[in-house]
Amino acid sequence: MRSHGLRIAFFGASLVSARWNGAVMYYRGLLKALHARGHQITFYEPALPERQRHRDLKVAPDWATVVVYSVEGTAGLERCLEEARDADVVVKASHVGFLDEWLDARVLELRSGRTQVVYWDLDAPVSLERMAGNPEDPFRALVPRYDRVFTLGGGDPVVLAYRDLGARECVPIYSAVDPDAHPPVGAEHRFDCDLALLDDRQPDLERRVESFFLRAADLLPDKRFLLGGEGWGERPRPVNVRYVGPVPLREHNALRCSARSVLDISRDGMARFGFSPAPRLFEAAGVGACLITDAWEGIELFLEPGRECLVAQDGLEVAEAVLCLTDDGVRDLGQAARRRVLAEHTYAHRAVRVEQALGLG
Template sequence: MAGARLNIVILGLSITSSWGNGHATTYRGLVRELARRGHNVLFLERDVPWYASNRDMPRPPYGRTELYSSLEDLRARFEEDVRKAHIVIVGSYVPQGVEVGQWVQRTTLGLPAFYDIDTPVTLAKLSRGDHEYLSPDLIPGYRLYLSFTGGPLLRRLERELGSPTARALYCSVDPELYTPRRCEPRWDLGYLGTYSDDRQPTLDRLMLSAAREWRAGRFVVAGPQYPASVRWPANVERVEHLAPPEHAAFYNSQRFTLNVTRADMIQAGYSPSVRLFEAAACGVPIISDSWNGLDTLFTPGEEILLAHSAADTLGFLRELSEQDRRAIGERARARVLAEHTAAHRAEELEAHALDAVAGR
């Protein structure tokens, strides 16, 4: 495999639609960079109504993307592609993921791999017997377990769950799309994220409470699925959905951006979100909640600002000088460009696959 042009099949949640999921942007960057490195990539996506009506990239311009209507359709049309591929990657939250994984492991002559974009959520589901897209018996059969979460969780996957090889493959950013733009900020602080029960208390503590206290401040929350019961302060603007092409402009319209992490990700640590890298690539300073492993990605106080309360948030918004604000954003951008682009992930995927084949 070393130096060869690889045939890679990825069965992922979605590459054509970013509606209500963070998977599509990750897959788009990864597939593009793998194709640039000379590999043949086939992305297979289940055709479901909620993505069919919200496709912001119906025909990705890199690799080859095909939709399938059912498990039977998948087997009938793509068995030969899966059998002959050097690497077959099944992603988390793929519909009928257990059945898909069983078929892949039976069929491919290459390396079967699992890409978990939701590792802490996955392990929590397994612990309560929820096998929506992965079952414990499948884990040893995936010769490579790629995880959005790094740190100690990787050893647990190997020692307790039987993964032959578990490696971190974090989310990434596309530096061609996420760049600084010189414009007058519309908001003092913004947040981009789909509603989540376990994130909402942190959003309320770090942003909404700050907005209530600082009525002259300008705030914005973008993302779908927020219930009508959420009480938004008058100075918090709401945007229902932003397609990926609009993300960079959104970040660049903020003086600061807020990063809020799901409870499972905080407990696991070492679980950066793609929004973290996107905002940093735009040079926008980030105010974040705190979790283990964050300091391996950004240096607190120099490349990222950590908040535990509304008072912390307001201190950054109202007391940090413009020079210091810009410097934090610039340092975070430099860190991301050096370590966390889609090109870095494509190279890491190659290395992990070679190691797995060699039994290292």
């Protein structure tokens, strides 16, 4: 493998569409930062109609070559695999959305003396709990065959669990912020509220949204709450919760800069394992939003509770935080969070970590 300027073939969900693709900003920020460090990126994604119809990047980025392959049979994907054979690093991400199990195994055929094959688990707590509950899970046998496993987070608990399954190496590559994509912007009246939550409805998130966000709204009937994201339209909610529907990526910064405070909630598995900050935590900090987050182990590695964010154990504590925030407190928390992520948690920082894990550092 070359010592620098790697050719990286990345099989993921989508680089050009955020539709039901929560990792899209993680993909973009990290791969853009790797390109800036001299690496050549080719991103292979399936032509799933729902995603391709709702592309938010109408033109492919200049920092990656995007190859969209047919989901009619396997011929298109086979051609991509053959093309990727010349790469220095081949990445198979979780949750591609088309023939995932098949592709998990097939990419391993590309391993050679000069080509590393990496599995990138974007949902490691869920994957590990699934495999722990099913000794016959087909991915268990594949884990030791990958050169290494990267994860979106999880810290030592995830690293140790993957090593117990035979992983040669497991390295968390945490979410971060792309300062170019998430700068502070002007507030917009349509997003005015006391507390905003921006996330798509998912089974392993809904209970926690009810506990932290909707419960807080119940407790504070005179405060204004705003909910954005896919899938919440039919969900019963308190009258002081305004649902604005799916919010395009280009409007995320305005929403976060308009809300008096922003809530970030971890999914069930992420909260249980800890050390799993979602991309939206850093994106909100990047624009200088006043952050309230649910409690999870390891938060202090990323933001300092009480100075750079507020941490709540339940909906009651979320309500207390909303009620007690002063104008100075909102400003100071937001500015401190922004300083911290720009100093330590950008995708430029994460790209260096990827290089080190691949043996370049």
